[in-house]
Amino acid sequence: MQCIPLFEDGPLVGRIAMGCWPIAGITSLGVNEQSSLATIHKAIDEGINLFDTAYSYGFNGESDHLLQSVLSERREKVFLAHKVGQHWNAQKERVVDARPATMLNHTKECLKRLGVECVDLMYLHAPDPAVPLAESAGALNDIVTQGWARCIGVCNVSLEQAMEMSRHCKLAVIQIPFNMLQQEQHRALRRFANEHQILIACYWIYMKGLLAGKLRRNHRFSPNDKRLTYEIFQGKSWDRAQDLIDRLDELSATKECSISQLVIAWSLQQPNVDIAIIGAKTPEQIAESARASSVSLTHDELSIIDGYISEAMR
Ligand SMILES: NC(=O)c1ccc[n+]([C@@H]2O[C@H](COP(=O)([O-])OP(=O)(O)OC[C@H]3O[C@@H](n4cnc5c(N)ncnc54)[C@H](OP(=O)(O)O)[C@@H]3O)[C@@H](O)[C@H]2O)c1
Known part of the structure; x- marks a missing residue:
């Protein structure tokens, strides 16, 4: 597993982390x-050492x-990455x-639930429109000062919000959605992150399972599957995503890897996709996901995939 320091002189965490939302059992069937x-x-x-959890992952933690x-x-x-500010x-x-x-x-409640004295990274889960970012950043500073977290992150921010946060606390990581079909937020933030040596941790690399390549064109979803409410799982967007998956399927066969591993490998080879x-x-x-760490794409393969993505986005 390729690793990266979480912050300067910080622990080396794997670039593939496990997201713990599905095991919270709220939306995954x-x-x-x-x-x-x-x-x-x-x-x-399988070599994963970073786990992404949150106060709100599960109705009861x-x-x-x-x-x-x-x-x-x-x-x-x-290593534990945690989030507070949502319940x-x-x-x-x-x-x-x-x-x-x-x-x-x-x-305090999360540390008790986990039975630890400190997590490695504490994020603000999302900006609260009713609370100035300076105040939420101040709380994260207090959390670090108390010894409850080793570094600070923020999720789901615009460039302006990231800049405002970093005026009030030292940001180690920004967490945002990013995948082949959803790159806007990352594009807006990556220069700032790069200039300030802030890592970008990306979620929805599989677009909630779609890009893992097992939900194919004729997949019959359970009516309880909440993914059906996302636009990408409907109509033309679904068809275009399926066209992309068909192309990735062909390429993954030549690479002797799965579609999901190709998707992770492509993601980790994008500039400023750190985790x-x-x-x-x-x-x-x-x-299967962890083993994507052994898949590496050539410059030509990356360009071919970029071409597929451009077609799918047209
Ligand atoms: N900060 C935030 O606001 C925020 C928001 C969202 C997510 N996150 C974090 O990011 C993580 C990732 O997001 P996510 O879990 O929602 O979505 P995701 O990683 O895009 O997709 C995960 C889903 O893909 C399917 N899957 C996984 N591995 C597979 C494989 N090898 N083959 C086939 N299907 C596979 C599973 O769904 P099925 O088996 O049900 O198809 C799994 O639940 C979360 O767990 C959470 O830690 C953070």
Whole structure:
């Protein structure tokens, strides 16, 4: 597994990280405790050492509780990236609340759930329109000063918001969505990140499973599958994505890798894509993703894929 320092003189974390949203069991179907635990263990066995969790991953902190049970056996193998500033209300609706007091309370609760004294990275999950970014950044500074996190990140920001955050705290990582069909936010942020030596950690590399290559044109989704509400899973966008997947399928056959591994390899070879956070709910899925670390694309192969993407975006 290729590694990268999380911050200057910081720990070396794998560039493929495991995203723990699916095992939280809120939107992924067929998740259970046994296979979720096996998935985390498999991730570690395959060389993954960075786990992306959050206060809101599970209505009752399920992702943290699962990690805790693995941490008790394999603490030295795991780096933790966490997020505060979002939670669920009694009606199971998502609430953005990045007031400093809430962020500090979330942090204390997460550390307790995980059974650790400190996480490696603490993100603001999303800017709270009701709270100045300076205040949320101040809370992250306090979290580091208290020794509860080693460095600071922010998710889901525009360039202006990232600039504002970095006026008030030292940002180590920005986390945003990025994949072959969704590159705008990354394009807007990458120069700033590069100039300020901030890592970019990307989520939805598989576009929630679509680009993992197993959901093909004639896939029949369960009516409970919330992915059907995303535009990319509907109509013309779905057809164009399927055309792209067909082309990737041909190329992956010549590379003797899976479509998902080609997708991760392409992503990690894009400038300023430092970490690919890949969600998984089974050991087989995370093993396949982790093994993308051995796939490398030539300049020509990268250009061919870029051509496929341009066609799909037309
Ligand atoms: N900061 C934020 O606001 C934010 C937002 C979103 C996500 N994230 C983080 O980023 C992570 C990644 O996002 P995500 O989990 O939503 O989506 P993702 O990584 O794009 O896709 C994950 C899904 O792809 C499918 N999959 C994974 N490996 C596969 C394989 N080898 N073959 C076939 N299918 C495979 C699984 O879905 P099925 O088996 O159900 O098809 C899995 O749940 C999250 O887990 C979370 O840690 C952060």
